[in-house]
Amino acid sequence: MPTHPSARVQQAREALAARLRELRLDAGITARELATRCQWSESKSSRIEHAKTPPSDADIAAWCRACQAEGRTADLIAANRQADAMYVEWRRLQRSGLRQLQESGKSLYQRTQLFRVYCSNVVPGFLQSPGYATALLSSIAAFRGTPDDVTEAVTARMERSRVAHEGNHRFAVLVEEAVLHYRIGETDTMAAQLGSLLSAIALPSVSLGVIPLNAPRTMWPLETFTIFDNDRVHTDSLTAAVTLTQPTEVALYARAFEELAQLAVHGP
Numbered sequence: 001m002p003t004h005p006s007a008r009v010q011q012a013r014e015a016l017a018a019r020l021r022e023l024r025l026d027a028g029i030t031a032r033e034l035a036t037r038c039q040w041s042e043s044k045s046s047r048i049e050h051a052k053t054p055p056s057d058a059d060i061a062a063w064c065r066a067c068q069a070e071g072r073t074a075d076l077i078a079a080n081r082q083a084d085a086m087y088v089e090w091r092r093l094q095r096s097g098l099r100q101l102q103e104s105g106k107s108l109y110q111r112t113q114l115f116r117v118y119c120s121n122v123v124p125g126f127l128q129s130p131g132y133a134t135a136l137l138s139s140i141a142a143f144r145g146t147p148d149d150v151t152e153a154v155t156a157r158m159e160r161s162r163v164a165h166e167g168n169h170r171f172a173v174l175v176e177e178a179v180l181h182y183r184i185g186e187t188d189t190m191a192a193q194l195g196s197l198l199s200a201i202a203l204p205s206v207s208l209g210v211i212p213l214n215a216p217r218t219m220w221p222l223e224t225f226t227i228f229d230n231d232r233v234h235t236d237s238l239t240a241a242v243t244l245t246q247p248t249e250v251a252l253y254a255r256a257f258e259e260l261a262q263l264a265v266h267g268p
Helices: 005-027 031-038 042-049 057-066 070-086 099-104 106-111 130-144 150-164 177-181 187-201 247-261
Strands: 087-089 114-119 170-176 206-211 225-228 232-236 240-244
Touching: 005 031, 005 042, 005 057, 005 070, 031 042, 031 057, 057 070, 106 150, 114 247, 130 150, 130 187, 170 177, 170 247, 177 206, 187 206, 225 247, 232 247, 240 247
Parallel strands: 114 170, 170 206
Antiparallel strands: 087 240, 114 225, 225 232, 232 240
């Protein structure tokens, strides 16, 4: 089972801290000498080396200068930013409302050819009807206390969802049967959403599978996730959006998707 996303972030930060420590050791200087050269406290050097405090870009640049390893700066800053981007709290992503978040994913959707989507809690975003999307995003905005731009966010989500009807995109979608029973919005909203899913089955770009509630489980229900080509995985927790790009992790989610696909039924 994959480790919790925040644990993966910590592992990435520890790996970066180890690389910084190796730079210091290769330079033959103590933590105290490094702190003196960087003009900060020795305790700060220790916190960075032990992954207790994430370094800033400026901290990494100063560290590399102190170790006379300026050529390593860009690579280490990139590794640091990747660790930060892996796990981003929703309160940061949604602090200005929901519309901008919907629009930010548009370019990724447009360049992706194969989407593998597994949903255990709600209907996938690009298959949501306007009414369902409005009900869902309204509940998210209320729960998180974000600015009320739900109408604009739904418009942006519908615009982003046009990729299912345009261009060279393919969608392999799996949903747990429970998703069809969870009531998001009023009864007529759910009826329209289920009708929208039936229409999606007819799209040549979409393969929709439902995992029955009584299916003998060879793969346990997982968190909702999307695999974009073979490049990245997006998965969400209550508190944060998680992006995974490490090939071994992407491959693990791809394997889980194939296992789940074996449980699903397709067609009428």
